[in-house]
Amino acid sequence: MIKKWKKLTLVASLAVLWNVYPIQAVQAEQLKVSGNTLHEWNNGAKVDASVDNKGSIQIKTSTQGLKKGNYSAYVYELQNRDWSGYGALTFSIRNESDQKLPLNIVLTRSDKLSLTVSDNRNVIVVEKATGQAELVRPVSGLIELEPGFVGQIRIPFSSLMVKNKANTTGQVSLGKVIGWGITTTTPENAKLSFRIGNIKPLSRKQAVAENGLTTLQMTGDERVVKPVTGESTVQYGVQSALEETPDVKFQLDTPVQGVSITPDGLLTVHTDADAERATIRALVNGKWRLTTIVILDRSSAMNVQENDGTPRSIPDPSEGTKVLSPADPLMKTSVGWFIWLLLTAAGIHGLILYWLWKRQRKASGAIKRRSREDRQARRPFRM
Structure with a gap:
């Protein structure tokens, strides 16, 4: 009876541990940000950052009235943390600007090296309204969000590199981090306003799927020629550095x-x-989306010109009369018919004259023959 009671107690204890510890292990703890630990940096842009009572950060930047050029703003938090057990960072974001929001994330390690997202790796952008997860790559070091965007950004740590060292992409480890922040870059006369919150690092186990998506990319031509006749075809696909072949379905956006x-x-x-x-949109494994824009070019044959600038191309039907009725009167259709009839009549006339001449020649030869035969008939018989 005692043994049975001990077994029941052990099972109950294990059940409690199973229910409690896994939840604690997978739950992401939101970073607590305060105005005391928040800092700003800029190279000319005006920056205003503040933290509300929920820990959300409101950031506003302006380059109004500045000289032509690109200006950066960096809002960051200084706080020592051990991130060696994390695999990704997520945060909610709302773009309140009237323009696209270009941004990137910067993590600074204890060795003072700054890590940022590589142009050759994906981050996951999830729009709140649709819940669709888009795989997006930075362009010139910046991730662009449309005006009015509301959603979440997930940064897999396998997409990070040491700043300005592309060959370190996917090979960095975090360890102890002394700060993290958001950087933006805009040209002159631009204003940005956005809010970020719910900032959470994810454990490596939680971020396995995200880190497996960073190398996915669409393959195929970026430009396709619109055909003059027939059709143009291009094959598109999705490739990854992972050995596993993803399930992909293509469609036009x-x-x-x-x-x-x-x-x-x-x-x-x-x-x-x-x-x-x-x-073109590719749906990967029924959940993740890849998007690419294909430029449709006019055929270069339609742009070829003669030395005088005349287009050397197939004319539009409306231009057909210009081709068939040039300014030279000798090339008009009516003049062509007249010349054809004139040449035909001349040919027929020549044939008639030849026939009459030949007939007359035959008649003359027959008369001469008869005359010769008559003379021979009148001659006396000779022994």
Whole structure:
């Protein structure tokens, strides 16, 4: 009876541990940010940062009235933390600007090296309204969010590199971090306003899926020529540094006349395509989205010109009369018919004259023959 009671107690204890500790292990702890630990840096831009009672950070920058150029602003928190057990950082963000919000994240280690997201790796951008997760790569070191964007950004640590050292991409470890922050870069006469909050580092176990997505990228031509005749076709695909082959389905983001793509990524452009671009979307494993914009170029054959500047191309039907009715009167259709009739009549006339001449020649030869025969008939018989 005692043994049975001990067994029940042990099972109950294990059940409690199973229910409590796994939850604590996977729960991400929100970073507590205060105005005392928040700092600002800029190279000319005006920066205003504040923290509300919920720990959200309101950031406003302005380059109004500054000389032509690019200006950066950096809002960061100085706080010693051990991030060796983390695999990603997530935060909510709201773009209250009237323009795109260009930003990146910077993590500073205890050895004073700064880590940032590489242009060759993905971050995950989740729009709150749709819940769709987009894999996005920075362009020139900046992730762009559309005006009015509200959602979440997830930064897998496998997408980080040592600042200005692209060869360290995916090879850095965090360890002790003394600070983290958000950096923006804008040209002159620009104003930004955005809010970030719910800032949480994720454990490596929680961030396994995100870190497996950082190398995914779409393959295929960035520019496709619109055909003059027939059709243009290009094959698109998705590749990854991982050995596992993802399940991918392709589609156009919005319908485009004369352009289509099959679920396996074969893009076809027909002669009636009039748009200048088409957006291709790939759905990876039914959840993650990759997007690329394809530029649709006019055929270079349509741009070739003669030495005098005349286009050397297939004329539009409305221009057909210009080709068939040039300014030179000798090239008019009516003049051509007249010349053809004149030459035909001259040819027939020549044939008639030749026939009469030949007939007259035959008649003359017959008369001469008869005359010769008559003379021979009148001659006396000779022995």
